[in-house]
Amino acid sequence: GWLSSGKALSEIPLVMCSPGMIRTLLQFGQGHLLLEQGGEGNNTDCDPDSSVFLGKEGRVDDAGTKIEVDVLHEEIFHEYVISIASSLVPLILLTKNDSEQDTTEGEEDTSKDQRWEYLVEATASLTGQSSDHDIAKVLRAHLHDIYAFICPMLQDSCCDKDTDLVQARGSNALALLRRCLSEDIIYRQGARQSHLIVRELLRLSGKNIASFDILDSAYLSAIKFVGNELKRSGASSHERGLFQAAGSSTTECLLHVRGWLYKSTVLHEQERLWGVIAMVCDVAFMEVCTTNSKDSQLGFCLHILISILLEERFNELHESLLSKVKEILATVLDEKNIDTTIHEISPVLNKLIISLLQVHDKCQQTFILDCTKTFKIDCTAASRSLGLMTKKHGKQQGRRGGLWGWNDDTLDNSDISSDLFLRIAVSLHGKKARHHIVQKMVTCYDLIKMILLDSPVVLESFLQQMGTFPQCSCSEQQLNVLSKHNAKFSLQNIFHRFHKKNSANACIDLDVEVDRFLTLMKKTSNIP
DSSP, rough: OOOHHTTGGGGSSSHOHHHHHHHHHHHTTTTGGGSSOOOOOOOOTGGGGEEEOTTTSOOOOOOOOOEHHHHHHHHHHHHHHHHHHHHHHHHHSSSSTTTTGGGGGGGOOGOOOOOHHHHHHHHHHSSSSHHHHHHHHHHHTHHHHHHHOOOOOOOOSSSOOHHHHHHHHHHHHHHHHHHSOOHHHHHHHHHHHHHHHHHHHHHHHTTETTTEEHHHHHHHHHHIIIIIOOOOOOOOHHHHHHHHHTTTHHHHHHHHHHHHHOOOSSSSHHHHHHHHHHHHHHHHHHHHHTTTOOOOOHHHHHHHHHHHHGGGGGGHHHHHHHHHHHHHHHHHHSSTTOOOOOOOOHHHHHHHHHHHHHHHHHHHHHHHHHHHHHHHHHHHHHHHHHHHHHHHHHHHHOOTTTTTTTTTTOHHHHHHHHHHHHHHHHHHHHHGHHHHHHHHHHHHHHHHHHHTTTTOOHHHHHHHHHHHOOOOOHHHHHHHHHHHHHHGGGHHHHHHHHHHHHHHHHHHHHHHHHHHHHHHHHHHHHHH
16 A cells, blocks of 8 residues: 555545545546646746636636646645544554554664654544644544454454464554553543443454454454443443443444445445344354344344445345344244343334335245246247248238338237236246345245244234235235246235134134133122
């Protein structure tokens, strides 16, 4: 990166500081000015090629406003440093030092350290001053960011390779921090900002730190360190849960990560953030199953997973998300764990079922549309392959298609909606359907079956209170075709068995109530 090059921060080019500004200059045909050396301050007689002249309408105009490239770069550079300060300050401390073996001694001359020069320069951009007091002020303001970068690097087995090198780099950064701030300030402020440290650890999870691949387990160990060493609350992390002991909570962590996920637009970033959400859910899941913690908020984890499942723009994540829900429910609904987990899942179980029905229904529609669309294209191609004269002969026998039949690109709605057309389309193209659509339908079917038919007896009273299920958007004819192709493509069999099960239980309950009533009447009839 730039810090490892040894160049001054002020030499960062404008294209890195503000790509949007570069785009604007190129839009108005002033890109060549970026290659010129800027003018000298406010000298109005400087070479016109060293300045940018933008009129009111954004055109080149001698009477317009004059913007010096050097001045523009300086202003944008300050804004850029402010925007990346949360990462810049920790990365400066983590920058490799030429005299790295001597920096842990404690009293080395910092003036020979390139990192100190970067700190002075960054502090000048952030505060306008560069004294020792201002540098300490900047370090205190970003202490939670520094903790988040350094703590994972100091954990055992923090990465797959070069573990000693990574730990040495983290220790070196911590040594420089201790030369700038007292141990008391580092500890006390770190304890007060423990929740911010946890948030930053989650933000960095899955990313490279100083070009090192840090494992997810190292981030979890760092959060545990915050709870045990910095926060030191009355209860241990084993009693309160990992995030609670560190001054945060599962709910707070999930809300932060989901907010970052909703703002992300790049697939690989969405996949990384989904991995962070899955990690937080795994922690809550394990706390419920192993420690019987009542603060794990596993029910809120399911709520977050449902909200992401209902977002169509995260279709690429749905397959792994449904697998995670299935993994959680398989253990939560087990007879051994249901007594501990029922209070966690019962508030969101109804919402989960409705959401799974909605996703399954959308996948059914997409599957039918894909099959019929592909079969329709095949029919059109086969019809056109017969030739012009054949088409004309077909027209004389009442077929559509105009004089030569070349506008016969569509079939009648009656043809598409017919049972025969749909059965042929699904049989020919059903196995070629998009994998994630098929997998989502199968997983949703398994989850609904797990909840409605295979759940423990403890949940039966809750399930009996559920109202009628939403009506499927597919017709009965379409559902029959889907179920013949794959039994899990239709939920009608589950609904039928569920209602039959409830009816049988209702009859048993009625018989029990009648017996109780008759017994009570016999007792009261003997009373004088």
